Amino acid sequence: xxxxxxxxxxxxxxxxxxxxxxxxxxxxxxxxxxxxxxxxxxxxxxxxxxxxxxxxxxxxxxxxxxxxxxxxxxxxxxxxxxxxxxxxxxxxxxxxxxxxxxx
Amino acid sequence: xxxxxxxxxxxxxxxxxxxxxxxxxxxxxxxxxxxxxxxxxxxxxxxxxxxxxxxxxxxxxxxxxxxxxxxxxxxxxxxxxxxxxxxxxxxxxxxxxxxxxxxxxxxxxxxxxxxxxxxxxxxxxxxxxxxxxxxxxxxxxxxxxxxxxxxxxxxxxxxxxxxxxxxxxxxxxxxxxxxxxxxxxxxxxxxxxxxxxxxxxxxxxxxxxxxxxxxxxxxxxxxxxxxxxxxxxxxxxxxxxxxxxxxxxxxxxxxxxxxxxxxxxxxxxxxxxxxxxxxxxxxxxxxxxxxxxxxxxxxxxxxxxxxxxxxxxxxxxxxxxxxxxxxxxxxxxxxxxxxxxxxxxxxxxxxxxxxxxxxxxxxxxxxxxxxxxxxxxxxxxxxxxxxxxxxxxxxxxxxxxxxxxxxxxxxxxxxxxxxxxxxxxxxxxxxxxxxxxxxxxxxxxxxxxxxxxxxxxxxxxxxxxxxxxxxxxxxxxxxxxxxxxxxxxxxxxxxxxxxxxxxxxxxxxxxxxxx
Numbered sequence: 001x002x003x004x005x006x007x008x009x010x011x012x013x014x015x016x017x018x019x020x021x022x023x024x025x026x027x028x029x030x031x032x033x034x035x036x037x038x039x040x041x042x043x044x045x046x047x048x049x050x051x052x053x054x055x056x057x058x059x060x061x062x063x064x065x066x067x068x069x070x071x072x073x074x075x076x077x078x079x080x081x082x083x084x085x086x087x088x089x090x091x092x093x094x095x096x097x098x099x100x101x102x103x
Numbered sequence: 104x105x106x107x108x109x110x111x112x113x114x115x116x117x118x119x120x121x122x123x124x125x126x127x128x129x130x131x132x133x134x135x136x137x138x139x140x141x142x143x144x145x146x147x148x149x150x151x152x153x154x155x156x157x158x159x160x161x162x163x164x165x166x167x168x169x170x171x172x173x174x175x176x177x178x179x180x181x182x183x184x185x186x187x188x189x190x191x192x193x194x195x196x197x198x199x200x201x202x203x204x205x206x207x208x209x210x211x212x213x214x215x216x217x218x219x220x221x222x223x224x225x226x227x228x229x230x231x232x233x234x235x236x237x238x239x240x241x242x243x244x245x246x247x248x249x250x251x252x253x254x255x256x257x258x259x260x261x262x263x264x265x266x267x268x269x270x271x272x273x274x275x276x277x278x279x280x281x282x283x284x285x286x287x288x289x290x291x292x293x294x295x296x297x298x299x300x301x302x303x304x305x306x307x308x309x310x311x312x313x314x315x316x317x318x319x320x321x322x323x324x325x326x327x328x329x330x331x332x333x334x335x336x337x338x339x340x341x342x343x344x345x346x347x348x349x350x351x352x353x354x355x356x357x358x359x360x361x362x363x364x365x366x367x368x369x370x371x372x373x374x375x376x377x378x379x380x381x382x383x384x385x386x387x388x389x390x391x392x393x394x395x396x397x398x399x400x401x402x403x404x405x406x407x408x409x410x411x412x413x414x415x416x417x418x419x420x421x422x423x424x425x426x427x428x429x430x431x432x433x434x435x436x437x438x439x440x441x442x443x444x445x446x447x448x449x450x451x452x453x454x455x456x457x458x459x460x461x462x463x464x465x466x467x468x469x470x471x472x473x474x475x476x477x478x479x480x481x482x483x484x485x486x487x488x489x490x491x492x493x494x495x496x497x498x499x500x501x502x503x504x505x506x507x508x509x510x511x512x513x514x515x516x517x518x519x520x521x522x523x524x525x526x527x528x529x530x531x532x533x534x535x536x537x538x539x540x541x542x543x544x545x546x547x548x549x550x551x552x553x554x555x556x557x558x559x560x561x562x563x564x565x566x567x568x569x570x571x572x573x574x575x576x577x578x579x580x581x582x583x584x585x586x587x588x589x590x591x592x593x594x595x596x597x598x599x600x601x602x603x604x605x606x607x608x609x610x611x612x613x614x615x616x617x618x
Contacts, residue, residue: 015127018127019127082132085131085132085133085147085148085149085150086129086130086131086132087129087130087131087132087191087193088127088128088129088130089127089130090127094125095125098123098125099120099123099125101162102123103116103119103120103123
């Protein structure tokens, strides 16, 4: 039942465009060595999605970044990226959590 | 009862949800390696800076204290028992700051600015950083305005100026806190905002302090910052800086504020605890190397700003508890050298019934003299010397029966002055009344009053002045100095009073005993 209501794709255009604005490079010292970005999503990423994420991240760090996908239903929707010391959370669970803290 | 319209609540919540906009933001993160006694060790968190605020799960915050290779030490500001190994830690790129403002007055808060008095949220508008560099030399001016403590012994001989740092030091149970409370109570209806910082004290004691402030209507100009003995060491460490930040807000508004740190001994203990857990090298008495800096950077923030910068002031009254009167222990000597003078309270004096138990010989105020009002200066010129001589002679003559008249007169005068300076708790006196009393003493007008009757004399004489010579008192408080005609009138008033109420002759019997 609930599974039906969870969107089948993890990423939409809006989330991607926001990610593009994020400046990773500034913080890149420690991230330099990392070649692999861990992307957790509520539903498995499609190859297309992986590719677009890879492009965005690689451009930001000016280096080729591999994408490894983990699936965690607790995120409810969206995705989160961990690249070395850097974390970017665009999941629904995070949205709800922030909403709860701010109300 | 509040009548809640469920529909209104519902629409309000909907509105808030609609207005809420999440900013997806990248964070630098680290992972919790271990927590021990409120100190967390974190790996990762590259680029984190010292004194930065970091966020643990469940809205628990931490303060970065140690930067080492590949790991970060942070003190946890909250319940560290809730943390788990491997928890994500976010860097916030913010310094720890607390809410400040007029809204805090009359409230009891913890060092993070959260209310402890159960009177609901405090709606402040401004935040001030807990650590701040003290104003520089060019912004300051010398103290020139007194803090009237309402305590005769202090206002007359160890005057405190606005912007001064005066240490109150003594053994446990010698009336250190009482002295500060009297000072707060004496500010009733005046323009000095008081901040009482309780560090590592029993909750029951803090409740009693708040109660007495309430009872004497002194809470309406007071903020109480409390880190109880049961609170984590990190809170006890932060409390004085939080109190100071609140004071700085009023300072920046051009107002006068007074912060009481009760007491810095326990603050040093809390810092020692944190430092030992962080494995910092320990020095004398196991205190870390920067224990001096801990207190100097706090007390340096007390200042008197010059007119150009608003003219506000922040006075600091740190309290230090000594063990068995040992002034030369580590923390007492440190703080004595930082402050602009000290008030030394002695248990011997306290138990001998001389209260406040101020040891006049060892107490000084290095800058307060400039702030004392003229009238007080005029009458107290000889007071210190008289008392010092009295102490010396009294010790000597305990074994001698025969005394030359001059020595005897000195002792008689001294005994009366000691009696005159006694004062009960919660009985602060206005400065003009202090002047009138001390004037009578130093002019020798009380030499023929029985020593045992001094207390009675004092109350009745003040009543008498209030009743028959209120204009005289008003004149002193207005002109702030004693003109010749005023002192003549005061002299006449004392003589008239003595005549009227029969204090003129010394009781023959008492005279023999004391002689």
